[in-house]
Amino acid sequence: MKDDRLSAQAPTTVTDVLNHLEASSLRLPKRLKQCAEFTRDNFHLVAVSTVSEMANASGVAPSVYVRFCQSLGFSGYSEMQTLFRAQYADQRPDYEARIAALRKEGGVETGKLMGDFIEAGHKSLVSLTNMEMSEALDRTAQGLSKARTIHLVGLRRAFCIVTNLSYLLDKLGVSSTLHFGSGILHSSNSILEDDAMFAVTYSPFSEETLRFAEEVHKKGVPVFGLSDSFACPLKDTSQEMLIAREDEVAGFRALTASISLTTALAVAIKAAQKQC
Amino acid sequence: MKDDRLSAQAPTTVTDVLNHLEASSLRLPKRLKQCAEFTRDNFHLVAVSTVSEMANASGVAPSVYVRFCQSLGFSGYSEMQTLFRAQYADQRPDYEARIAALRKEGGVETGKLMGDFIEAGHKSLVSLTNMEMSEALDRTAQGLSKARTIHLVGLRRAFCIVTNLSYLLDKLGVSSTLHFGSGILHSSNSILEDDAMFAVTYSPFSEETLRFAEEVHKKGVPVFGLSDSFACPLKDTSQEMLIAREDEVAGFRALTASISLTTALAVAIKAAQKQC
DNA sequence: GAGTAAATGGAATATTTTTTCCATTATTCG
DNA sequence: CGAATAATGGAAAAAATATTCCATTTACTC
Incomplete structure (x- = not known):
């Protein structure tokens, strides 16, 4: 508004918009300021809302x-929304065009790659959204909150997830043990009856993790599982099974849904403990 | 279509819809089958597309x-879209109502919590979407691909990220070393001139990681950084800086954007190596 | 404190999007 | 092979949505 040269041309990326909001929101009149603030804090809603809803x-x-x-440089709401919607779409014509330059300079088309992983991330999160999983998470949190110590098990791809959970639980003051390395099976003696186990394994499932879970289950210790598919054999030994389906890009899966789910789990466990 | 009782009432969750598609797509006529298949593979587009676009x-x-x-039980496209849009919105009236039951039974309101983390995940991914970051990722991949060995450093919250990266690079056949535990500083002798470092630290930044990066940088080894804020001191020692802003829920941040970004990075490094 | 300029909200209009309808084409079953 | 049923695509109608316009209010300047 103050600088017509700037606002005359529309921002071309979401980040541009956010930076612009950050910068200009101070000197804006009351109502426009409200728009700027709400949009800054809830920019993810632009893609899925009507003007009336945002207003x-x-x-x-x-x-x-x-x-x-318009004060941001767009012709109206529709144009702004198009920008925010672009990242969800397979066809990113504008985006592609801008990437073309990079590609010519010998780049590895990384921009496209990142876009693909972001899209896959959105997809993974969407498929995580459902009631049954919410309820399963709730029961898992309840179950794990009763344990003296939570034993965390996960190898290879799953290791990163239990590592994160271990950090979070520690920070929250919840007692947990991270099992890792070869020969984890031998550590089952350290697991007592009033403990619990949280085991993570993705397809193709780790024999070691499965056998560890089975052994612990036989001792009467409650096991809770996380996997990427209902076909996971952990379901036979687990009291409750969480599933985080991850979308793939060129054969690779980012653990987007799993990390969101387990972060929520950590907080939920703490909440459940407080309640008792 | 075959069973009117089923299709008469609309699905109430995204998962319901996907399951329904999985089950019924076989016996559908040609065009409806196309719809079912495209929607199954691209369900994340429903929330941000018009009928014409989907069609x-x-x-x-x-x-x-x-x-x-309508064959899925919705009154039309709008009703189906509303369901897919619901998860992005702060106000999930329907969802809330269904959770109420859980809450009464002494649950910890975990369903809401998971929804919040999913929403935060979407937000984090949206703010990751921008050109500059794509280009920075590209340059980082180029730089790291030239290293004899990539040294991975990250403590506490960041450890999970380097752990994941270590697994991926190993799987891709890219040489890397994961540094961890106390006294990582002492290991700087093992880093040679034709190596490179990838350091990760989130606010509040780890002194140990920063000093390690600085030391290595002084030896003339290229350092690449990942953080959640531009204020990260790693920028002074890093040749290139990646930023993954993570949205928070009740003071906790899931590493959604970081894990997507670093997974893309691993693939990009491999791609860059192949090209040379 | 009056006059001027800017900002605001509601209503009217324009545009886009969704949905229904119907004529045409394809498929199934006798 | 022909009749009956189902499926399809285009176009018209309906609905929802975005945008503009203007009267009113608010803020600012002198």
Whole structure:
């Protein structure tokens, strides 16, 4: 608004928009400021909301929200929304065009790669969204919260997940033990009856993890599992099974859904402990 | 279509829809099958696309796509889209209502928690989407691909990320060393001039990681950094800096964006090596 | 404190999007 | 092979959504 040269041309990336909001929100009039603040804090809603929804949520009239978009340099809400929607779409024509330059300079088309992984991440998160999993997470948290110590097991790809869980539980003051390295099976003596186990394994499932879980299960210790598929044999030894289906890019799967799920799990365990 | 009782009432979760698609897609007529298949593979697009877009992408007329939605039990496309959009929105009225039951039974409101982390995940991924980061990732991959061995450093929260990267690089046949535990500083003798370092630290930044990176940098070894903020002191010692801003839920941050970014990085490094 | 400029909200309009309808084409079954 | 049923695509109608316009309010300047 202050600088017409800047606002005359629309931002070309989401980050541009956010930076712009950060910079200009101070000297904006009341209602436009409300738009700027709400949008800054909830920018992920632009792609899936109508102007009216954004305007209501910001506490302003739809016409004001449109004017807000225009003050950012867009022709209106639709144009801004298109930018925010672009990242979800397979076809990113604009994006592709801009990447072309990179490719010519001998780049490895990394931009496309990152876009693909981001898209896969969104997909993984969407498929994580469902009631049954919420309820399973709740029961898992309840079960694990009763344990004296939670034994964390996961090898190879899954190791990163239990590593993260171990850090979080430690920070939250929940007692846990991280099992790793070869010969984890031999450590089953250290697991007592009032403990619990959280085992993670992805397809192709780790024999070692499965056998460890089985052994512990036979001792009467409750086992809780996380995997990427319902076909995981952990379901036979687990009291409760969490599934995080991860979308793949060129044969590689980022653990996006798993890390969100287990972070939520850590907080839920703590919450469940507090309640007792 | 075959069973009117089933299709008469709309699915209430995204997973319901996907399961339904899985089950019924075989015996569907040609065009509806196209809709089912495209939607199954690209369900994340429903929230951000118009019928025409979905129809075009499926290779059918808009009217056919609407009929497809109706065959799933929805009144039309709009109703189906509302379901897919719900998970992005702060206000999940329907969802909340269903969770209420859980809460009463003494649950810890875990369902809400998981929803919050999923939403935060989407947000983190959205803010990761921008050109500059794509280009920085590309340069980082190029730089690291030239190293004899990549030294991975990250403590506490960041450890999970380097752990994952270590696994991926190993699987890809790229030489790397994972540094961990106390006294990592002493291991700097093992880092040679034609190596490179990838250091990860999140706010509040780990002194140990920063000093390690600095020391290695002084030896003339290229350092590449990943953090959650531009304020990270790693930028002074790093040749290139990657930023993954993570959204928080109740003071906790899931490493959603970081894990997507580093998974893409691993693949990009391999791609860069192949090219030389 | 009056006059001017900017900001605002609601209503009217324009545009886009969804949905229904129907004529045409394909498929199934006798 | 022909009749009946189902499926399809295009176009018209309906609905929802975005945008503009303007009267009113608010803030600022002198």
